Amino acid sequence: MVSGRRVRSSLGSIQVRCSNHHAAAQGEVRKVALVQGASRGLGLEFVSQLLGRQGDSRVIATCRSPETAQSLLELQDKYGRDRLYTAPIDLTKPATIEEAAKLVRENFSAKVDLLLNVSGVLHIPGKMMPETSLDRVNYDQLLLSFQTNAIGPALVCRAFWPLLQESAKADGRVLPTMVNISARVGSIEDNGLGGWYSYRSSKSALNQLTKTMSLEFARKNPRVAAVALHPGTNDTDLSKPFQRNVPEGKLFTKEFGVRRMLEVIDSLREQDNGSFFAWDGQKIPW
Template sequence: MSFIDEINPVNALIVGASQGIGLGFVKKLLEDDRIAKVYATSRQGESATDLIALAGEHSERLIYLKMDITDELQIIEAVQKISAQVDKLHLVVNCVGLLHEDNLQPEKSLRQINSENLLRYFQINSIGAVLLAKHLLPLLRHGERSVFATISAKLGSIGDNQLGGWYGYRASKAALNMFMRTAAIEYKRSSPKALIVTLHPGTTDTRLSRPFQGNVPAEKLFSVERTVTQLLTVIEQLQEGDSGQFFSWDGSKLPW
C-alpha cells in the first residue's frame, strides 16, 4: 500500500517544474485525485508557459511559484507562501539540474576544467537541494509519512564511475547525494516520518539529455511519462528504513 493512500489530503511540491521531468510530475499528480494541492516552481516565468497555462486550468489545485533555488531568499519566500495556505507537505520532488547551458558543457578531460563552471554545477545541482532541505523542514515535520526526493544521476556514483570525464556534473551529483544522505540523518531525529532519497531517473528524452542521446539504445531512452511513472512507483514503495538511500528508476539501490 502506498503511503499516499494513508493520507488525506495530500499536498505536493514539485521544484523545477517548467519542463521535462518536473512538468511531467505536475501533469501526473493532477491526474491523481488523492492529491489535493500541487505547488510547482520555476526559475523564470518566460520558460514556464506550459506550467502557467496548466495552473490557469487547475487554479484550485495547482499553484505556480517563481523560485530560483540558487537564491536562498527566494526559497524562503516560496516556503512562506506555501505555509500561508497549508501546514504540511507530503511529497516534495526536486527536479532542478544542470548538465549544459550556453558555454558550459560537460568536460571530456582535465584540460577543460574551469572553476566558474564547476561553481555553477555545484550551485545548481548540490547547494540548491540542501537549501530546500533546510527551509522545507517545518512543512515536513508532522505525524504523517512524507517523502522528499531529489533527482540525482547514476553519474554521481563514485563506485560506478568507469568512464571518467564530466567532472563538474559527476562531482556535483556526488555532493548532492552526500548532502541528502546527511540531511536524512538529521531529519530522522527532528522529523522521523519524513524520508529523504535521491533518485536516478535513467536517460529521459528531455532538453537536458538531448545532445548526449546518440549512443543511448532506444529501449534505454525513456519518455518523460515513463520516467515519471517509474519514479512515482519507487517513491510510493519506499519503506521507513529507506531514508538516505540512492535509488535507480527500477527501485534498485545504487552504490555511492
C-alpha cells in the first residue's frame, strides 16, 4: 500500500510516495520474532537483544536441545515464558521443523513478524575443518554443510511462511521478513580466495534459495520479504580457529555484531526484498 507524505527539501516542499511499511519503524512494529539457532553465539545474542530492547516483544527461540540450553533458560527466567518460548529444531531432522511450527501456533503465536535463520556449521572440533584443497572435499562434510546451512533453513522458511503471512494480515505496517544469516564467502562474485568448499557452496545455496523465495514472495499477497545477511567476523565458537588471520579492529563482539545487524533489519524496506546485505548495510553481490 502506498501513501503520500509531504517532506521539505532544498527544492522546497515535495510530495513523496512511501509505503506504510517504510513509514513505520520496523523495529517497533515487529513484535514477534523467531530465532532459529538460539543455543549460543549470534543466535543467543539476537534473542537477548530482541527481548531487552522492547518491553512488549515476544521471541520464539529454537535449538537442538532447548531443555539443556542453559543461557536460554536463564533468559526465560528473566523475561518469563509469556515473552520467550522455546521449541526444538534440529536442521538435519525435517520432522522437527514441521513439529516446531505446529507447537508455536498451538502454544504461543499464530503469527511471526521476523524470522531469523541463524544456525550454521563451519567446523566441528576434532571432526571437521574447512577444506583448503579439492582433495580434502568429502561427501559427509558437504552433506552436513548443505543440511545445516541451506536445506534446513529453507525448510524453516517453508514451515513458518504461513505465520509470516498472518503477520502481514494482522498489521499492515509490518513488513514480515525472513532473514537468512549467510556469509560473505557465499558470494560467488566475491570469491577471490577459493577454499572452504563445503561452507562457501552451502552458503551460496542458501543465497540462491533466499533470492528465489524473494521473487515468489514479491508476486504473492500478502507480501513477505526475504534477505540474506552477512554478520561480519564475530567472536564466537564458529570463528575461533580462524581469528588470528582477522585484521585488527575487524573482529566484532557478538553484542556489536548483532546490534549492527538489527539496525540493518529494522531499516529494511519492501524494495530490499531479495538483497544480500552486510552488517553495515552495504549490499554484497550474489
